[in-house]
Amino acid sequence: MSEIKIGVITASDRASKGIYEDISGVAIQDTMKDYLVSKFEIVYRCIPDEQDVLEETMKELCDEEGCCLVVTTGGTGPALRDVTPEATENVCEKMMPGFGELMRQVSLQYVPTAILSRQTAGIRGKSLIINLPGKPKSIRECLDAVFPAVPYCIDLIEGPFIETNEDVIKAFRPKAK
Ligand SMILES: Nc1ncnc2c1ncn2[C@@H]1O[C@H](COP(=O)(O)OP(=O)(O)OP(=O)(O)O)[C@@H](O)[C@H]1O
Ligand SMILES: Nc1nc2c(c(=O)[nH]1)N[C@H]1C(S)=C(S)[C@@H](COP(=O)(O)O)O[C@H]1N2
Numbered sequence: 113m114s115e116i117k118i119g120v121i122t123a124s125d126r127a128s129k130g131i132y133e134d135i136s137g138v139a140i141q142d143t144m145k146d147y148l149v150s151k152f153e154i155v156y157r158c159i160p161d162e163q164d165v166l167e168e169t170m171k172e173l174c175d176e177e178g179c180c181l182v183v184t185t186g187g188t189g190p191a192l193r194d195v196t197p198e199a200t201e202n203v204c205e206k207m208m209p210g211f212g213e214l215m216r217q218v219s220l221q222y223v224p225t226a227i228l229s230r231q232t233a234g235i236r237g238k239s240l241i242i243n244l245p246g247k248p249k250s251i252r253e254c255l256d257a258v259f260p261a262v263p264y265c266i267d268l269i270e271g272p273f274i275e276t277n278e279d280v281i282k283a284f285r286p287k288a289k
Pocket of ligand 1: 133135136247
């Protein structure tokens with residue numbers, strides 16, 4: 113078993129019912145394989161846009177599975193059933209608003225509707241939770257922007273040391289004094 117566990121949660125009514133294939137959840141897993149040279153294990157869940165189910169799943173992946181990073185996709189917009197940011201805020205002790213700010217800013221280069229995503233991030237215990245939009249192409253657009261700061265964030269919350277493939281994505285760690 114590897115020391116590093118990464119949680120992937122797809123919040124989609126239709127993907128969870130099998131009406132469409134979960135392309136976005138798979139895209140997160142493929143992106144992690146591309147980025148990381150450290151050995152890691154994926155813990156994957158595909159669930160409907162229900163706030164209580166989302167909260168329970170986030171808690172399970174952080175507290176029971178011990179994932180240092182949990183990446184969600186879907187449910188960040190203004191629609192009635194979009195509740196992923198609310199679930200994230202409810203389970204986190206600290207919010208990390210810089211992640212959402214940067215992802216929206218970068219996403220505006222691709223779509224004017226980027227401002228409709230309320231995507232955020234936060235810390236639960238020793239886990240970082242990051243929300244991504246539901247659209248498959250948004251996964252790489254958003255992760256490429258914020259991932260350089262993720263390994264150092266995980267260092268600061270006493271998680272495992274994550275090494276990236278620097279030809280693909282370079283982690284930034286401020287030099288020790
Ligand atoms: N996990 C996914 N895999 C593949 N395509 C997706 C996924 N999530 C969203 N999409 C695509 O992006 C579009 C917009 O996503 P959005 O999250 O708004 O879906 P939605 O209308 O809330 O429905 P649902 O919750 O059933 O996915 C969807 O109509 C679908 O084409
Ligand atoms: N990078 C990126 N961000 C994006 C998008 C996208 O295609 N690429 N789609 C936007 C759209 S159309 C919506 S409605 C919101 C919320 O999407 P969600 O409800 O699927 O999470 O994310 C936005 N952010």
